[in-house]
Amino acid sequence: MGLAYPDEQELEKAVEQLVEDQVASRIAGRDASLWGPEAEEEASKRLGWVDLHLTSVPLVEQVTSLRDDLRGRGLDRVVLCGMGGSSLAPEVICASAGVPLTVLDSSDPDMVREAIDADLESTVVVVSSKSGGTVETDSQRRAYEHAFEVAGIDPAERIVVVTDPGSPLDVEATEKGYRVFHADPQVGGRYSALTAFGLVPSGLAGADIGALLQEADEIAEDVAADDETNPALVLAALIGVANARGVDKLLLADAGSRNVGFGDWAEQLVAESTGKQGRGVLPVVVAGPHSPNADPSTPDEVVGMIGPMRDDHPVAASGYGFAVDAPLGALFLLWEYATAIVGRMIGIDPFDQPDVESAKQAARDMLGGGSSAPVAAFTDQGVTVYDTSGWLPEDVTTVREAIAALLDELDPERGYVAVQAYLDRYRDPSLAETRDVLATRTGRPTTFGWGPRFLHSTGQYHKGGPATGVYLQITSDPDQDLDVPGRPFTFGQFLLAQAVGDASVLSGRGRPVLRLHLDGSEGARAALREALG
Numbered sequence: 113m114g115l116a117y118p119d120e121q122e123l124e125k126a127v128e129q130l131v132e133d134q135v136a137s138r139i140a141g142r143d144a145s146l147w148g149p150e151a152e153e154e155a156s157k158r159l160g161w162v163d164l165h166l167t168s169v170p171l172v173e174q175v176t177s178l179r180d181d182l183r184g185r186g187l188d189r190v191v192l193c194g195m196g197g198s199s200l201a202p203e204v205i206c207a208s209a210g211v212p213l214t215v216l217d218s219s220d221p222d223m224v225r226e227a228i229d230a231d232l233e234s235t236v237v238v239v240s241s242k243s244g245g246t247v248e249t250d251s252q253r254r255a256y257e258h259a260f261e262v263a264g265i266d267p268a269e270r271i272v273v274v275t276d277p278g279s280p281l282d283v284e285a286t287e288k289g290y291r292v293f294h295a296d297p298q299v300g301g302r303y304s305a306l307t308a309f310g311l312v313p314s315g316l317a318g319a320d321i322g323a324l325l326q327e328a329d330e331i332a333e334d335v336a337a338d339d340e341t342n343p344a345l346v347l348a349a350l351i352g353v354a355n356a357r358g359v360d361k362l363l364l365a366d367a368g369s370r371n372v373g374f375g376d377w378a379e380q381l382v383a384e385s386t387g388k389q390g391r392g393v394l395p396v397v398v399a400g401p402h403s404p405n406a407d408p409s410t411p412d413e414v415v416g417m418i419g420p421m422r423d424d425h426p427v428a429a430s431g432y433g434f435a436v437d438a439p440l441g442a443l444f445l446l447w448e449y450a451t452a453i454v455g456r457m458i459g460i461d462p463f464d465q466p467d468v469e470s471a472k473q474a475a476r477d478m479l480g481g482g483s484s485a486p487v488a489a490f491t492d493q494g495v496t497v498y499d500t501s502g503w504l505p506e507d508v509t510t511v512r513e514a515i516a517a518l519l520d521e522l523d524p525e526r527g528y529v530a531v532q533a534y535l536d537r538y539r540d541p542s543l544a545e546t547r548d549v550l551a552t553r554t555g556r557p558t559t560f561g562w563g564p565r566f567l568h569s570t571g572q573y574h575k576g577g578p579a580t581g582v583y584l585q586i587t588s589d590p591d592q593d594l595d596v597p598g599r600p601f602t603f604g605q606f607l608l609a610q611a612v613g614d615a616s617v618l619s620g621r622g623r624p625v626l627r628l629h630l631d632g633s634e635g636a637r638a639a640l641r642e643a644l645g
């Protein structure tokens with residue numbers, strides 16, 4: 113089928129089919145057969161999220177009492193160490209509630225050092241990892257343990273752990289006497305907003321987590337209903353039918369939602385759940401309804417507006433897009449249902465992430481010296497240019513020409529640009545504006561991700577989804593590198609290995625990757641800005 117937006121009748125038919133197949137009630141009943149025989153085993157241990165509005169209720173009391181205890185001891189600054197599904201939900205929960213939470217989801221040495229140096233005296237650190245083996249999170253924990261010890265503070269007084277029972281982190285934290293919250297092992301990372309992963313850090317930071325569960329409870333019956341008005345069915349039908357027609361990007365704009373930064377959470381859910389086996393839905397998260405890619409949009413995008421809150425129905429679908437909003441707890445559950453249903457419609461397992469490991473392995477190979485160091489093409493104005501696998505034409509000698517050459521590789525109908533900045537997002541927030549600049553320049557869907565954060569979110573799609581992207585990596589010399597205590601590498605070496613490792617996997621799929629490495633000077637940054645525009 114060609115690239116054409118589905119009409120209303122097709123959408124109605126798709127919803128009717130979902131109703132007839134009883135997809136919603138079967139998800140609620142944890143029917144693991146919905147995604148085919150190959151996905152059944154994984155799905156049979158990944159559907160616990162349907163009942164979290166009930167099963168997580170006892171956590172509210174436990175977290176509130178720990179918060180009161182910590183505050184009584186003057187510990188009111190909460191730092192969360194965790195990647196992907198272990199940090200994206202608390203970030204949106206706390207931002208929406210207006211309570212401060214420092215999210216440390218990076219291996220950037222400057223970012224780690226700044227988080228640690230800020231007010232250690234009043235800090236409690238939540239270390240969250242479902243697997244208990246994520247290297248970024250492990251490294252951040254080690255750095256905090258070291259900092260507490262140097263300051264004469266017992267880490268056991270300050271570190272709270274969230275992990276699955278029996279994980280390596282669980283074992284080590286228990287031995288060390290840390291306070292451990294066990295998460296529900298029947299829930300995967302990106303569906304874990306209403307487990308201990310979402311609730312512990314948010315509750316300690318001061319968000320009303322009881323209200324959040326209540327909000328989810330209020331929509332639970334609607335999203336589980338085999339009914340044409342079920343908002344999850346309407347949302348899924350729109351995205352799923354469009355995808356079958358080649359409309360495979362999902363624009364998410366904040367249109368005045370009270371749920372601050374919701375797009376970043378939905379981005380991981382949709383990209384990692386659907387982007388595999390050469391298929392998937394690419395979320396394109398933009399600031400507002402008038403951002404480039406939203407206005408004008410491209411023919412291969414479903415245009416989704418998050419907000420404003422509607423009284424009658426959480427989802428309003430029209431021929432070319434939708435508006436969706438609800439209280440945050442309800443929105444989590446609604447999108448989880450919708451994403452799992454889209455997974456069924458496009459024929460993939462929405463609960464695995466088969467391509468994430470490849471980049472981790474490539475990073476390990478780099479760190480262990482098992483792969484050769486990348487060779488630069490040239491340096492221009494403090495920016496060293498790397499073209500993984502040598503796709504750059506030989507006569508290209510400037511950053512400006514290199515960016516133009518990358519954009520020349522874009523397919524005008526299906527292609528997208530992914531900017532991946534392995535930098536300190538708190539110090540360099542304006543770099544995210546690169547997205548709008550390149551979206552305007554190319555007229556094509558453009559995503560922006562901070563590395564290594566995006567590796568645990570859209571990273572799966574970039575490696576496992578349709579091979580239609582061109583990739584612009586930005587790396588830099590840090591101000592000052594930092595040791596990872598007890599490890600044979602520094603944070604700076606690890607960060608670079610992550611970028612180089614991911615680039616090698618992407619280029620192994622035949623995609624062009626351009627890495628621009630800044631020497632840390634203002635001149636290099638200015639040269640980059642100038643070459644982008």
Ligand SMILES: O=P(O)(O)OC[C@H]1O[C@H](O)[C@H](O)[C@@H](O)[C@@H]1O
Nearest residue numbers: 196197198241242243246301568
């Ligand atoms: O919670 P963790 O086990 O540390 O995992 C953190 C993240 O790691 C991987 O990248 C997965 O692809 C993500 O889905 C997950 O959220």
